Amino acid sequence: MFIIQLFQSGRSAVEIFIYLLAILGAIMVAIMCHEVAHGYVALLNGDPTAKMAGRLNFNPAKHFDPIGFLMMLFVGFGWAKPVPVDYRNFKNVKKGVLTVSLAGVGANFVIAFLCYLLGFLTYKIFGNTESSELWSRIILLFYLFFYYSVSINLSLIAFNILPLYPLDGFRVLSALAPRSKVTEFLLKYGNYILIGLVVFGTLVPSLDVLGIYVGFVSGLIEKLFSLIFGGWTF
Template sequence: MPFVIISLLVAFTVHEFAHAYTAYKFGDDTAKDQGRLTLNPVHHLDPIGTIFILIAGFGWARPVPVNRRNFRNPKLAGVLVSLAGPLSNFLIAFIATGLLFFTIGSAPVFFVQLLNMMVWLNVLLFVFNLLPFPPLDGYRIIEDLAPPHIRVKMTQYEQYGVLIFLILVFTPLDRFTIQPIFSVAIPAVIGGFQSIFSLFL
């Protein structure tokens, strides 16, 4: 459990900071003005999501506020801001895999266990957040890329998308929808990391 909590705190904090920093760089000060342009976990944790982390081993962070009207290039900025979060988790997992490869055999057991958890959870968050359901980043990317008339319709039906997403994740249907995606995508990403670092050994 401690490894899960530490890994989630790091993953959530870097994920939300990446959103805030990218938005700031494209001209939106909203997150910065609300104190979210920081790597201090306290500023990114959601109270209920944090309780769930402590008692159930999973949870969620507080979404970073973004005002797309402040972007200098709204479509490009919107996509990159949404993509920044999942990519930050991808990068954490990649670095943790590298540390595992280059310290294997010499690192303490607890450190190896922590790194393994960091890899798995961050790849999970990378894949999960790219799913095309609201309110996930994958949905926001599609929304920003869609033509205006499609975007309007997406906004109208977004509430139903959230409901469908919750049904797919929190009911037995996940065995036929979400879990098969994870069972293929997560091992594929981790395997790709391992193949890259194995070239150096």
């Protein structure tokens, strides 16, 4: 989504480079924070697996998943390499599964809000000021980073709260709801449903159910942010 729109925008080579830096930076921060949050909360619940695997750091190579990264670039939502978690180590399994599952989207929400705040401040401070070409491009880079960080993190929230295995939403559902035919179905066929939604949306953009859903949920959260900041939007 981001990359296709960017190269169809007719912008100059320098502008495209600035946009690419902002987009790539926003993606890496979003997916790394999502996974580190999972691992850190798992550690707090008694499971050191992620720590022992060297995943409680912000080294992009540790969290990089090529397919998930390409999905982020071309579709607008994707994933990183999942942090290893051993639920058997949790002091309280139900609490552990619930808090670890919510940690990733919680981190994405915090990042989205902070970047909305920083984008608001950047606009208010630098939006109407005269500056050199170099300084203008630096300001643009940061502003775009904040903009895409909001968009990407909100998309990750919407995508991950879907109650389909192996997404976080399914794990929240499995922690709160008793085992049933519904949860068994979602566990068994969740992967196939996700793949089907992505492929169908790519082949028939006008009927992109997943994209419409992600856009709707992201839009609701962004409207909340806008209300907090007096109606301001990017």
